[in-house]
Amino acid sequence: MFQLKWVWKNLEGCRKRYIAALCSTVVLAVMVLGTSLITANIMDTVFKPLMETGQVTEEARQRLIVLVAVLIGYTLLRTTMAYFSVITYETCSQKLVYKLRKDLYRNMQEQDQDFYSRNRTGDLMTRLTGDMDMVRFMVAWIIRQLIDCTVLFLTTSICFLVTDWLFALSLLVVTPVIFLLTKRFAKQVQPLYVDLRERLSQLNTSAQENISGNRVVKAFARENYEIAKFDEKNEAYKTANTKASLLWLKFSPYIDGVSQSLAIAVLLVGGIFLIWGRISIGTFTLFNSLCWTLTNPMRMLGMHINDLQRFFASANKIIELYYSKSTITSRADAKKVEGRLRGEVEFRNVDLTLHGAKVLKDISLHVAPGETLAIMGPTGSGKSSLVSLIPRFSDVTKGEVCVDGVPVGMYPLHDLRASVGLATQEVFLFSDTVDGNIAYGDTSLSEEEVKRFAKMADVDFAEKLPDGFDTVIGERGTGLSGGQKQRIALARALAVRPSILILDDTTSAVDLETEKYIQEQLSSLDFPCTKIIVAQRISTTKRADKIAVLEHGEITQYGTHEELSKKPGYYREVFLLQNGMEETEGEAI
Numbered sequence: 001m002f003q004l005k006w007v008w009k010n011l012e013g014c015r016k017r018y019i020a021a022l023c024s025t026v027v028l029a030v031m032v033l034g035t036s037l038i039t040a041n042i043m044d045t046v047f048k049p050l051m052e053t054g055q056v057t058e059e060a061r062q063r064l065i066v067l068v069a070v071l072i073g074y075t076l077l078r079t080t081m082a083y084f085s086v087i088t089y090e091t092c093s094q095k096l097v098y099k100l101r102k103d104l105y106r107n108m109q110e111q112d113q114d115f116y117s118r119n120r121t122g123d124l125m126t127r128l129t130g131d132m133d134m135v136r137f138m139v140a141w142i143i144r145q146l147i148d149c150t151v152l153f154l155t156t157s158i159c160f161l162v163t164d165w166l167f168a169l170s171l172l173v174v175t176p177v178i179f180l181l182t183k184r185f186a187k188q189v190q191p192l193y194v195d196l197r198e199r200l201s202q203l204n205t206s207a208q209e210n211i212s213g214n215r216v217v218k219a220f221a222r223e224n225y226e227i228a229k230f231d232e233k234n235e236a237y238k239t240a241n242t243k244a245s246l247l248w249l250k251f252s253p254y255i256d257g258v259s260q261s262l263a264i265a266v267l268l269v270g271g272i273f274l275i276w277g278r279i280s281i282g283t284f285t286l287f288n289s290l291c292w293t294l295t296n297p298m299r300m301l302g303m304h305i306n307d308l309q310r311f312f313a314s315a316n317k318i319i320e321l322y323y324s325k326s327t328i329t330s331r332a333d334a335k336k337v338e339g340r341l342r343g344e345v346e347f348r349n350v351d352l353t354l355h356g357a358k359v360l361k362d363i364s365l366h367v368a369p370g371e372t373l374a375i376m377g378p379t380g381s382g383k384s385s386l387v388s389l390i391p392r393f394s395d396v397t398k399g400e401v402c403v404d405g406v407p408v409g410m411y412p413l414h415d416l417r418a419s420v421g422l423a424t425q426e427v428f429l430f431s432d433t434v435d436g437n438i439a440y441g442d443t444s445l446s447e448e449e450v451k452r453f454a455k456m457a458d459v460d461f462a463e464k465l466p467d468g469f470d471t472v473i474g475e476r477g478t479g480l481s482g483g484q485k486q487r488i489a490l491a492r493a494l495a496v497r498p499s500i501l502i503l504d505d506t507t508s509a510v511d512l513e514t515e516k517y518i519q520e521q522l523s524s525l526d527f528p529c530t531k532i533i534v535a536q537r538i539s540t541t542k543r544a545d546k547i548a549v550l551e552h553g554e555i556t557q558y559g560t561h562e563e564l565s566k567k568p569g570y571y572r573e574v575f576l577l578q579n580g581m582e583e584t585e586g587e588a589i
């Protein structure tokens with residue numbers, strides 16, 4: 001039931017309105033009795049004398065007019081109340097879901113890389129959409145129905161007991177059977193809905209992966225394989241859905257049968273009591289017209305339990321995400337960055353272990369403000385992991401990473417990351433204009449400034465796009481080449497005028513001439529900036545002040561291009577290889 005407590009906690013701000021809506025449901029349910037009681041009164045005071053004497057007195061006529069008028073007024077009042085009640089439920093539930101979605105989205109923004117590698121995108125999307133809708137459905141509908149059913153059942157039972165206890169007991173005797181059946185059903189259906197929720201998430205993940213990777217699918221002509229894979233998930237979802245529905249179908253004939261037997265009992269027992277003179281025609285009418293208020297809750301209870309279990313399965317997923325905490329957060333005593341960081345970077349005996357694998361071992365490096373450090377090494381040697389420690393995408397296992405002599409953990413995370421410009425290996429561009437993508441980190445940039453950074457990263461090609469810098473790129477936008485994307489990502493990283501610029505293999509897809517131009521631009525930036533460049537090309541590394549060679553998570557070589565190109569080792573091997581290759585292409589380094 002902690003799920004309900006959590007919903008209640010998040011209803012803050014509209015709790016009073018929601019309580020009013022709940023109360024209105026109680027009142028509306030009780031008011032159902034009113035209609036039947038007035039009708040019973042008409043039967044006993046107007047129609048009974050009429051049947052007995054065959055005459056209508058003036059008093060009875062007046063009474064009939066008054067009671068019918070009361071009935072009309074009463075119905076109008078109930079309908080109006082019901083209208084406002086539904087509106088209140090809707091507004092409260094929409095407000096709740098809006099708040100929850102906002103909170104969840106904010107929490108997702110604060111999660112670390114580990115979180116995103118643990119959770120599938122399709123699953124996260126399901127939490128933000130389908131699961132969220134289930135919570136809304138719970139607040140706006142299920143709770144209302146449960147209260148309505150319970151109050152109707154209780155008030156009718158009390159009314160029946162007060163009116164004629166024997167008649168009432170002869171009807172209520174079947175209710176324990178229904179409750180037992182419902183309880184068994186609830187117990188069996190719960191795991192089915194947990195499974196159903198998981199199948200839906202798998203289905204969404206499969207669709208999302210297919211959409212994201214559609215080029216790979218096409219390149220390998222694996223459409224049929226993908227269709228079969230999706231079909232498998234679709235089938236599993238259908239089976240899980242059918243299983244849950246069939247379970248209800250297994251129970252519903254019994255529940256329906258028992259509850260329908262009440263209507264027969266009313267006619268049978270009521271008819272006998274009427275003949276015996278134990279009850280009046282008004283009482284019989286009352287029992288007959290209110291019989292549905294006993295049968296309906298009993299019949300609907302199973303359905304509502306169905307919905308309730310679906311809500312619990314969805315709420316569990318949302319709550320898990322809601323309270324999920326990143327392990328990388330700002331310390332309470334973190335000191336705000338005043339002004340600009342100088343950009344001094346130091347690794348002190350750093351070890352990094354990721355999921356049990358030792359990725360970095362005893363790394364010590366120092367980069368002075370404004371210097372350029374190039375990092376080179378074979379694939380999987382730990383280059384990306386090393387640079388990701390600076391903006392704290394991961395935290396060191398041992399040792400310290402310092403910026404301006406202060407451990408990175410001592411800075412507020414936002415301030416630290418705002419001081420670092422990063423262009424990653426895998427370029428991600430937003431579905432926005434070229435201009436919007438470049439100004440992503442600083443939306444206050446003027447058009448001229450955007451163009452200036454674009455020029456530094458050689459994004460001149462944007463001028464030739466259909467709408468120039470206003471051309472929408474990224475998902476559903478104009479297609480760009482890998483090198484073009486990399487250049488936009490570089491311009492985006494430069495546009496925040498970072499104190500530390502990290503380029504993780506950012507120019508690997510651009511041609512040598514463009515790369516040379518970019519390197520020249522980087523060496524003459526008009527703001528102080530320390531550059532840490534992961535690169536595989538000697539043409540990039542040779543311009544750096546220092547080069548670190550990383551092999552198997554360890555620094556095996558450290559020095560300038562002149563030093564390392566003469567020393568035996570990885571750097572020289574790459575140097576000779578690339579030099580030779582380029583010499584054969586007639587382009588000397």
Ligand SMILES: Nc1ncnc2c1ncn2[C@@H]1O[C@H](COP(=O)(O)OP(=O)(O)OP(=O)(O)O)[C@@H](O)[C@H]1O
Pocket residue numbers: 117354355357359377378379380381382383384385386425
């Ligand atoms: N989240 C993770 N969990 C476990 N191991 C990881 C994780 N991220 C990276 N690794 C491992 O750490 C090692 C270094 O990876 P990293 O991406 O830093 O290498 P790299 O030198 O940048 O490689 P490349 O040049 O191919 O980009 C690899 O063996 C990789 O499998």
